[in-house]
Amino acid sequence: MTTMGCTIKLLLLLGVTQLLNSMDSSSSTAAHRCFCQVTGHLDDCTCDVESIDAFNNMQLFPKLQKLLKSDYFRFYKANLNKPCPFWSDNSHCGLKDCAVKPCKPSEVPEGIKSNSYKYSKEASNDLLECEKAENLGAVDSSLSEETRQALLDWNRHDDEADRFCVVDDEESPDAQFVDLLLNPERFTGYKGPQAWQIWNSVYEENCFKPYTVKRPLNPMAAYREKDGRAFYRWLEGLCVEKRAFFRLVSGLHASINVHLSARYLLNDNWFEKKWGRNITEFQQRFDADMTKGEGPKRLRNLYFLYLIELRALSKVLPFFERRSFKLYTGQPAQDQRNKELLLELLHVAKSFPLHFDETSLFTGNKEEAAKLKEDFKLTFRNISRIMDCVGCFKCRLWGKLQTQGLGTALKILFSERQIEALPKSRSTLPSFQLTRQEIVALFNAFGRISTSIRELENFRSLLSKVH
Ligand SMILES: *[C@@H]1O[C@H](CO)[C@@H](O)[C@H](O)[C@H]1NC(C)=O
Ligand SMILES: *[C@@H]1O[C@H](CO)[C@@H](O)[C@H](O)[C@H]1NC(C)=O
Numbered sequence: 001m002t003t004m005g006c007t008i009k010l011l012l013l014l015g016v017t018q019l020l021n022s023m024d025s026s027s028s029t030a031a032h033r034c035f036c037q038v039t040g041h042l043d044d045c046t047c048d049v050e051s052i053d054a055f056n057n058m059q060l061f062p063k064l065q066k067l068l069k070s071d072y073f074r075f076y077k078a079n080l081n082k083p084c085p086f087w088s089d090n091s092h093c094g095l096k097d098c099a100v101k102p103c104k105p106s107e108v109p110e111g112i113k114s115n116s117y118k119y120s121k122e123a124s125n126d127l128l129e130c131e132k133a134e135n136l137g138a139v140d141s142s143l144s145e146e147t148r149q150a151l152l153d154w155n156r157h158d159d160e161a162d163r164f165c166v167v168d169d170e171e172s173p174d175a176q177f178v179d180l181l182l183n184p185e186r187f188t189g190y191k192g193p194q195a196w197q198i199w200n201s202v203y204e205e206n207c208f209k210p211y212t213v214k215r216p217l218n219p220m221a222a223y224r225e226k227d228g229r230a231f232y233r234w235l236e237g238l239c240v241e242k243r244a245f246f247r248l249v250s251g252l253h254a255s256i257n258v259h260l261s262a263r264y265l266l267n268d269n270w271f272e273k274k275w276g277r278n279i280t281e282f283q284q285r286f287d288a289d290m291t292k293g294e295g296p297k298r299l300r301n302l303y304f305l306y307l308i309e310l311r312a313l314s315k316v317l318p319f320f321e322r323r324s325f326k327l328y329t330g331q332p333a334q335d336q337r338n339k340e341l342l343l344e345l346l347h348v349a350k351s352f353p354l355h356f357d358e359t360s361l362f363t364g365n366k367e368e369a370a371k372l373k374e375d376f377k378l379t380f381r382n383i384s385r386i387m388d389c390v391g392c393f394k395c396r397l398w399g400k401l402q403t404q405g406l407g408t409a410l411k412i413l414f415s416e417r418q419i420e421a422l423p424k425s426r427s428t429l430p431s432f433q434l435t436r437q438e439i440v441a442l443f444n445a446f447g448r449i450s451t452s453i454r455e456l457e458n459f460r461s462l463l464s465k466v467h
Contacts, residue, residue, distance in 0.1 A: 030279075031463035033288045033295075048354075052303055055352055056453045063345045068447045069181065070338045071109050072327040076440050078400055079175040084389035086201065097188040097265065098392035102176040111330025112177075112436075163381070163411060178397060180444060185256070186263030186275050190392035198390055198399075202249060206383050241372055244304075245379070251305030251449075252402060254298035257285045258452040261459070279466060282459050299456070305406075306453060307356040309446045312409035314350040316442075317343075318422050319432060358413050373414065380407055398448075405445020408438045 067073060080100060105113070264278035286295035319325065320342060327338045384403045390396040412419070418432035434442070 029464070030283065030287070030466040031460060033283075033290075049303060051354060052306060053453065053457065056306070056450055057457060059348050060345070061450050061454050063341065063348065064443070064447050064450055067338065067341050067345060068444060070327075070334075070341075071112065071329045071331075072335070072338060073440055073443055074179055074181045075103065075108055075112055075177045076180055076397075076401060076444065077175050077177050077437055078397060079172055080178075080393055080396055080400075081174045082388040085385055086389055087197075097186075098190055098394045100178055100183050100393045100397050103179050107179065108177045109329045109331070111328050163377075163407065180401075183394060183397060184263065185259050185394070185398040185448065187260045187265045187278075187281075188392050188394055190395050195391075195395075198386060199253060201386055201389075202253075202383055203246075206249075206379050206386070241376065245376060247301045247304045248308060248406065249383070250298055251301035251303075252406060254286075254302040255305065255449050255452040256398070256402070257298075258282075258302070258455050258459075259448065261285065262455045277455075277458065277462065279459070279462055283463075302449070302452060306449050308358070308413070309406065309409045309449055310349055310352060311356045311358060312412040312442070313346055313446065314352070314355060315416060316412045316419060316434075317346045317350060318419055319434065320346060322422065376410075380410065401441050402445045402448055404438065404441035405443075405448075408434065408442040409445075411438075412442075 261279075261282035262277050263275045264281055265273065266276045266278065267274035284290055286299060288294075288296055291298075320339075325339070327335050327342065329335055380403075384400070384407060387396060387399040387403055390399050415432050422432060
């Protein structure tokens with residue numbers, strides 16, 4: 001595994017050196033300026049961009065798209081009305097393209113509505129069943145109620161401790177089902193200082209940055225050469241894990257921007273609204289010249305993020321393979337077909353020969369590693385809270401979903417032992433659980449990254465026609 005996988009140390013160490021070396025980009029064709037460094041070996045590890053492209057675009061992407069259209073995966077429950085905990089939320093954007101249309105209760109399959117409660121409590125219910133059987137005939141049921149509460153609390157605590165994300169309380173009256181197919185992630189017009197503030201607080205205050213480095217307010221804008229170098233210097237001083245963290249965040253940011261460029265609002269008038277690819281927008285975010293060498297690095301970070309999430313999917317297979325696991329919507333035949341499709345997809349994910357090896361993360365001495373993992377978790381949770389500050393509802397929805405998806409991927413990667421123990425632990429409380437909300441977020445978030453990789457191919461060919 002270690003020899004096959006890319007070792008993260010190499011990936012990161014070489015990555016940073018390469019970043020520094022490649023600051024001075026030579027002018028050349030438009031396609032070259034975005035993609036010149038996005039080719040070949042990914043920071044000299046065994047994974048190369050071309051294998052990822054071929055694997056994703058031909059094998060994984062079509063299956064995943066099909067799965068995400070199913071009822072189980074299209075309905076995501078989120079609370080979009082949580083107040084921003086960090087600064088006073090000024091405008092809730094008036095842009096109509098930002099609006100999210102929640103589902104009417106009648107539009108959500110019965111099975112999903114009732115299940116989101118039942119499912120998350122599945123573990124404790126199993127135990128309660130046993131307990132009930134033992135207590136049959138007992139007169140006093142208050143003890144049982146107490147035990148029940150204790151169990152639920154314990155379960156909740158247990159779950160919380162593993163999480164890399166703050167999750168919305170699905171039972172809150174403010175939480176609503178959203179049909180993701182009807183609310184696609186695309187250009188909304190939400191940009192400028194407000195949007196920058198979000199990314200700035202993510203990068204500046206939540207990426208383990210040891211000191212303040214001057215950056216332009218717009219995080220996607222070009223650095224001045226000097227600042228650019230200074231910016232990457234702080235990364236050099238960090239341990240591999242913290243650099244990995246930065247790359248994940250940067251990859252997520254890049255992915256979102258690929259989508260906004262691919263679903264740009266091209267035509268907006270009284271008779272039609274048309275979304276499509278905008279090459280200029282793409283170039284402004286990823287062209288090496290226009291971003292002082294930043295753009296291609298952002299794209300490489302996108303591939304890094306892809307490898308991490310792909311790895312999580314391949315690891316979580318035993319959880320979904322359990323007989324008792326169902327993609328429950330209340331339509332048994334369809335649920336069964338979808339489960340088969342899901343397993344097929346996970347086997348494809350597992351078959352990828354160049355998996356990333358995460359075992360080199362958190363390998364320092366035990367205490368150090370535990371501390372670091374805790375820091376990682378807290379910081380990531382804080383980022384998920386920042387998503388409640390995103391002014392545009394549609395961006396907030398997708399921001400929440402994608403951070404929750406990445407958080408779930410990290411939770412999986414750091415629960416390897418619990419997942420391996422799953423098939424054996426039948427009677428006791430399984431120590432690894434995913435809620436429906438986490439599952440939906442995990443696959444839809446990966447769907448976004450996978451779509452971004454697919455879109456890059458389109459931009460690559462469009463740009464090859466531009467000079
Ligand atoms: C959480 O994020 C906020 C907003 O960026 C920041 O002010 C705060 O220091 C962060 N807290 C932690 C624990 O990282
Ligand atoms: C494409 O994006 C650029 C830069 O954001 C913008 O100025 C331009 O109007 C967009 N083109 C179209 C056709 O919308």
